[in-house]
Amino acid sequence: MKQATELRKIFADGIWHQNTGLVVLLGLCPLLAVTGTVVNGLGLGLATTLTLVASNLSVSLLRGLLRPEIRIPAFVLIIASVVTTIELLMKAWLYDLFTILGIFIPLIVTNCAIIGRAEAFASRHRPLPALVDGLATGLGFCLTLVLLGALRELSGHGTLLADAELLLGQWGTHLTITIFPNHPGFLLAMLPPGAFIGLGLLIAARNALATRRASRTRRGADVLSAAKS
Amino acid sequence: MKTPAKNMWRSAALLGLVAMLGTVLLAGIHALTKDRIAEQQRRAILQQLNQVLPPEAYDNALHDDVTEISDPTFFKHPDPVQVYRARLRGEPVAAILNVVAPDGYNGDVRLLVGVFTDGRISGVRVIAHRETPGLGDPIERRRSDWITRFKGRSLDNPDPADWAVERDGGVFDQFTGATITPRAVVEAVHRALEYFSAHQEALFAARAREAETGTDR
Numbered sequence: 478m479k480q481a482t483e484l485r486k487i488f489a490d491g492i493w494h495q496n497t498g499l500v501v502l503l504g505l506c507p508l509l510a511v512t513g514t515v516v517n518g519l520g521l522g523l524a525t526t527l528t529l530v531a532s533n534l535s536v537s538l539l540r541g542l543l544r545p546e547i548r549i550p551a552f553v554l555i556i557a558s559v560v561t562t563i564e565l566l567m568k569a570w571l572y573d574l575f576t577i578l579g580i581f582i583p584l585i586v587t588n589c590a591i592i593g594r595a596e597a598f599a600s601r602h603r604p605l606p607a608l609v610d611g612l613a614t615g616l617g618f619c620l621t622l623v624l625l626g627a628l629r630e631l632s633g634h635g636t637l638l639a640d641a642e643l644l645l646g647q648w649g650t651h652l653t654i655t656i657f658p659n660h661p662g663f664l665l666a667m668l669p670p671g672a673f674i675g676l677g678l679l680i681a682a683r684n685a686l687a688t689r690r691a692s693r694t695r696r697g698a699d700v701l702s703a704a705k706s
Numbered sequence: 707m708k709t710p711a712k713n714m715w716r717s718a719a720l721l722g723l724v725a726m727l728g729t730v731l732l733a734g735i736h737a738l739t740k741d742r743i744a745e746q747q748r749r750a751i752l753q754q755l756n757q758v759l760p761p762e763a764y765d766n767a768l769h770d771d772v773t774e775i776s777d778p779t780f781f782k783h784p785d786p787v788q789v790y791r792a793r794l795r796g797e798p799v800a801a802i803l804n805v806v807a808p809d810g811y812n813g814d815v816r817l818l819v820g821v822f823t824d825g826r827i828s829g830v831r832v833i834a835h836r837e838t839p840g841l842g843d844p845i846e847r848r849r850s851d852w853i854t855r856f857k858g859r860s861l862d863n864p865d866p867a868d869w870a871v872e873r874d875g876g877v878f879d880q881f882t883g884a885t886i887t888p889r890a891v892v893e894a895v896h897r898a899l900e901y902f903s904a905h906q907e908a909l910f911a912a913r914a915r916e917a918e919t920g921t922d923r
Contacts, residue, residue, distance in 0.1 A: 565736060668838075675779070
């Protein structure tokens with residue numbers, strides 16, 4: 478029972494309270510660069526999630542073995558092996574998506590969120606919590622990528638999920654949703670400034686939500702304590 | 707009591723162990739995936755080639771029948787040009803030239819230009835570019851059908867003087883807000899045609915380059 482609550486907290490942290498893209502602001506380079514469309518964001522998000530799960534699990538399993546003075550180089554080696562494995566697997570089975578995400582797959586290695594989770598969490602916890610933490614952090618990052626991709630694709634092209642077949646195979650062709658037909662194309666959203674502006678809006682929206690939730694719980698607590706006294 | 711030296715050796719050994727584990731893992735994955743990756747790369751190339759030349763037009767192994775020409779001054783780009791040669795029952799029918807338009811708005815625009823032996827264009831496609839999204843990217847087939855208008859053209863159709871974008875007095879239209887990109891593409895296609903008509907026999911006679919399967923990049 479206690480463990481379940483603990484895992485739930487880890488999950489909520491990764492997705493909401495400590496969201497890599499929106500709160501901790503790590504790994505912004507790939508976040509800003511590939512989010513031109515939902516599908517690109519989802520592709521990189523899933524690859525990053527997979528990396529986080531595998532690297533957190535390996536770091537946690539090896540944590541008894543690793544000594545403090547060599548832990549950082551060991552983390553880097555582990556993460557690099559995991560990412561290269563994913564790169565090879567993607568080339569073999571998702572070649573078209575790989576050609577689009579291109580350099581950003583090997584660059585997952587340099588996403589500081591991954592080594593950050595290895596150091597701050599996985600190296601101090603048992604394999605199961607470490608795995609859940611990797612999954613939650615990855616999904617939180619993935620969610621940010623997808624949201625930003627949706628924002629930019631919708632305002633830039635007027636579609637959602639264009640080119641889904643690159644990720645999902647043939648049936649993905651029918652997933653494309655054209656919200657604004659004959660959209661003239663909004664250049665700003667597709668170029669890098671659009672990524673910064675979009676991310677800024679997302680961060681603001683998340684902060685507004687968090688503040689509202691916090692004030693509501695506080696008011697709830699006030700009422701409760703007032704009732705008690 | 708451990709001595710510092712002993713500690714150092716243990717750390718080094720541990721790090722070595724981690725590196726070895728990683729190497730073993732990657733060697734295994736590489737062995738498992740390398741055939742499939744090579745196959746995917748061939749498929750991707752062939753798919754692009756078939757967009758500029760329909761597969762029923764030839765019956766040879768197109769992606770292996772390649773020769774390379776190096777003429778940086780003519781093509782205005784240092785990279786060698788690959789020429790894929792299509793044959794039907796041993797007879798040359800068409801060639802696909804992998805040329806670069808060096809003067810796009812944002813650098814190189816890489817093209818595949820397919821030409822039948824009678825000098826007509828079988829098709830043109832852009833395979834890589836960095837033109838501005840929304841302005842220069844109608845040269846991509848998935849953005850517009852502009853690139854398909856080269857099909858059937860040849861050195862004297864339109865007249866040599868009209869081989870240019872409309873802004874320069876030619877017959878190929880530019881897009882709103884972008885003249886440089888289509889101009890670069892038109893000129894590169896024209897160069898490919900000129901080279902092909904001047905060197906056609908030599909191109910088909912040249913020995914095929916060694917097939918490069920399984921190599922990265």
